[in-house]
Amino acid sequence: MSKGPSRRSFLRGAAAGTAFVAGAAKAGTPDPLITEVQPWASGLGDGVDATPYGLPIEYEADVIRRNVEWLTADTISSINFTPIHALDGTITPQGCAFERHHSGAIDLRKEDYRLMINGLVDRPLVFTYADLERFPRENHVYFCECAANTGMEWAGAQLNGAQFTHGMIHNMEYTGVPLRTILQEAGLAAAGDLSDKWVFVEGADASSNGRSIPMEKALDDVLVAFKANGEALRKEHGYPVRLVVPGWEGNMWVKWIRRIEVMDGPVESREETSKYTDTLADGTSRKWTWEMDAKSVVTSPSPQAPITHGKGPLVITGLAWSGRGAITRVDVSTDGGKNWQTARLAKPGEKMALTRFYLDIDWGGEEMFLQSRAMDETGYVQPTKAQLREVRGLNSIYHNNCIQTWWVRPSGEAENVEVS
Amino acid sequence: MSKGPSRRSFLRGAAAGTAFVAGAAKAGTPDPLITEVQPWASGLGDGVDATPYGLPIEYEADVIRRNVEWLTADTISSINFTPIHALDGTITPQGCAFERHHSGAIDLRKEDYRLMINGLVDRPLVFTYADLERFPRENHVYFCECAANTGMEWAGAQLNGAQFTHGMIHNMEYTGVPLRTILQEAGLAAAGDLSDKWVFVEGADASSNGRSIPMEKALDDVLVAFKANGEALRKEHGYPVRLVVPGWEGNMWVKWIRRIEVMDGPVESREETSKYTDTLADGTSRKWTWEMDAKSVVTSPSPQAPITHGKGPLVITGLAWSGRGAITRVDVSTDGGKNWQTARLAKPGEKMALTRFYLDIDWGGEEMFLQSRAMDETGYVQPTKAQLREVRGLNSIYHNNCIQTWWVRPSGEAENVEVS
Numbered sequence A, B: 001m002s003k004g005p006s007r008r009s010f011l012r013g014a015a016a017g018t019a020f021v022a023g024a025a026k027a028g029t030p031d032p033l034i035t036e037v038q039p040w041a042s043g044l045g046d047g048v049d050a051t052p053y054g055l056p057i058e059y060e061a062d063v064i065r066r067n068v069e070w071l072t073a074d075t076i077s078s079i080n081f082t083p084i085h086a087l088d089g090t091i092t093p094q095g096c097a098f099e100r101h102h103s104g105a106i107d108l109r110k111e112d113y114r115l116m117i118n119g120l121v122d123r124p125l126v127f128t129y130a131d132l133e134r135f136p137r138e139n140h141v142y143f144c145e146c147a148a149n150t151g152m153e154w155a156g157a158q159l160n161g162a163q164f165t166h167g168m169i170h171n172m173e174y175t176g177v178p179l180r181t182i183l184q185e186a187g188l189a190a191a192g193d194l195s196d197k198w199v200f201v202e203g204a205d206a207s208s209n210g211r212s213i214p215m216e217k218a219l220d221d222v223l224v225a226f227k228a229n230g231e232a233l234r235k236e237h238g239y240p241v242r243l244v245v246p247g248w249e250g251n252m253w254v255k256w257i258r259r260i261e262v263m264d265g266p267v268e269s270r271e272e273t274s275k276y277t278d279t280l281a282d283g284t285s286r287k288w289t290w291e292m293d294a295k296s297v298v299t300s301p302s303p304q305a306p307i308t309h310g311k312g313p314l315v316i317t318g319l320a321w322s323g324r325g326a327i328t329r330v331d332v333s334t335d336g337g338k339n340w341q342t343a344r345l346a347k348p349g350e351k352m353a354l355t356r357f358y359l360d361i362d363w364g365g366e367e368m369f370l371q372s373r374a375m376d377e378t379g380y381v382q383p384t385k386a387q388l389r390e391v392r393g394l395n396s397i398y399h400n401n402c403i404q405t406w407w408v409r410p411s412g413e414a415e416n417v418e419v420s
Helices: A007-016 A151-155 A162-166 A179-186 A385-392 B007-016 B151-155 B162-166 B179-186 B385-392
Strands: A114-119 A125-128 A138-145 A169-178 A198-203 A211-214 A223-228 A242-244 A257-263 A295-300 A312-321 A327-333 A355-363 A368-376 A405-408 A414-417 B114-119 B125-128 B138-145 B169-178 B198-203 B211-214 B223-228 B242-244 B257-263 B295-300 B312-321 B327-333 B355-363 B368-376 B405-408 B414-417
Touching (some): A114 A179, A125 A179, A138 A242, A151 A162, A169 A312, A179 A223, A179 A257, A295 A368, A312 A327, A327 A355, B114 B179, B125 B179, B138 B242, B151 B162, B162 B295, B169 B179, B179 B223, B179 B257, B312 B327, B312 B368, B327 B355
Antiparallel strands (some): A114 A125, A169 A223, A198 A211, A198 A257, A223 A242, A368 A405, A405 A414, B114 B125, B198 B211, B295 B312, B327 B368, B368 B405, B405 B414
């Protein structure tokens, strides 16, 4: 637990906010919510049989996944966005965790589930769901980020809200079996030298969304997962079984995984050639850009989460993550990157998981150009948009991990902007 | 990450299970799920606009909170149970996390929310919801256990399922403001020597459910929380604001918290005298038994989660927790406590949070008397039911943290039993 600002400095902040102490500010005006007995304090509420499986209260109806109509030709091969501007902490509830489908979210019962392991293995195997439950399990919290997250920002500040610029991400506690265990069950002696071998993984949906993964990663931390945040995967996240590929782009986290083939090279499938490669300024494309580089974003205040309380104490908060390990530090700037303050991490960073950061300031009501800058345990520092464009050009779609800027006006409203 | 069983021993286990390798077992019978193109692999699934806020897939419809009709006179002042037998990992999804209400789950909008701080403070204050959002926040994962969890077991092995014997518990990542911060904002100089002061906390529902908390705890780790697992608290868990009292009995985690009064002694309210005290064998009652002692339970196999795959590799799993700190070790017995094996903890134990344990065994198909025994960082060891009865008698309802026994038959079915 890192230390917050000292008590003394916080109280100074509070005292500076004229309308901050609600009780004091309203001392002369009786508040019926205090002075009168309210209906919820005199009647009975819902019983324990009201919602066997509950949903958020109606007043939170705006905390939902949203899609952007112009982004894709239809909603089947499309994406929606996690409402990160309205969340706090690090866990993403399944109900509002983003979805990306290539041929829609399929309906696959556990009884109909099969996982084939074939190719260069000693004995090809087919597992049922019940078989998978018999292997030793692990639990890990990991973020899953679509390679296209923030992709619309290559062309400028296009979408007005953290949900849309950075919401192709979620963070869950997965339970599953290491892929290593499954591969060893099939036997890898037939594959010979493993250092140049790959696995090809594909899903049971019509797109099959096949991807090649180097054997080194497959034997490291990849999970064949069947639970997220304690319960079964949701339909839209690959029920009953998906691949979890920690730190690597979401497209490789194959949902409804049906087949894993051990091969002597990559397949160079559509999903890793014409898609999910990075076209550079000279027209050539980088491939095998699997890791998601260190990145961060201020989630509040932000365009969908403006400041509504005026000047005085203000909580600036956001998320940071790295596909290469743990986040070690996040800095926040309120002046577009000229000056930086080190934010407080809610917990020490964990490998390939979201880290929540806070900066508690005394806002004077002036405009701000809010930015955050993440650092990870490899020493990598999140780049500016200009630095990223210098290296990558303007042709890219994927892997945009640049520093984001929100222009916060004196009114408290915020807007997605670029600073030079 | 603790180490699992060695690869070698696991493969021996797998080889011993005749029907374990599904592919091998079905080699002679073509499986249409493998040989034929299935509808989900040729058609389109749901689009990304199908569920702005998603629910579990229909096939998981049995993973729900359940109440026990005979337990309470009505469902308003009642309790339901988390389906822990069907969950894995440690996070409890809000949707199926147990509820306990004294006058029902009330409907309280953020705009109508007020929190009063009064009593021995320098300046009594009333906070709106928006005010609370301006204080520095913290994130912590904590379990919340009702003091009555496992309470029906004092009289014998009464309820057939881990959901019912141990399901008055959930574990979430909370975001909130330390109560300490709120109290310091009101100023504690007026209270003088804090070592003998208390706070009295009450909720906005009709029951008000008032409880006294010693100042030492109030200034330590208590949170005024408004988010759980990243999103707003659910209505049934105290929306918009509840108290989080780490490690202490759930009744003190006041929902819809409306008032916190600094006092020079405890109130000795109904909820801490005629309720939530432990009547001993001689008829006297223990009070102020706030901490939840170290406890554990095997969640699978269990009566609601029987073994369906026959002998061979079997994952035994469960949960352990302690209100006094981190779980350091869990042992599992398959013979009713004669012999113990140390289970694998999915992650090192964290203070006042659920810890998931696994024991991967090769089951020979014989009957088992399955038990788990938790140890925490204070050196405390979870007692047997006989040991607990010896100290506490048979008059208690609350704070039953005894070792649980499941009798697993050769058929794989399990039953709640007592062993002498």
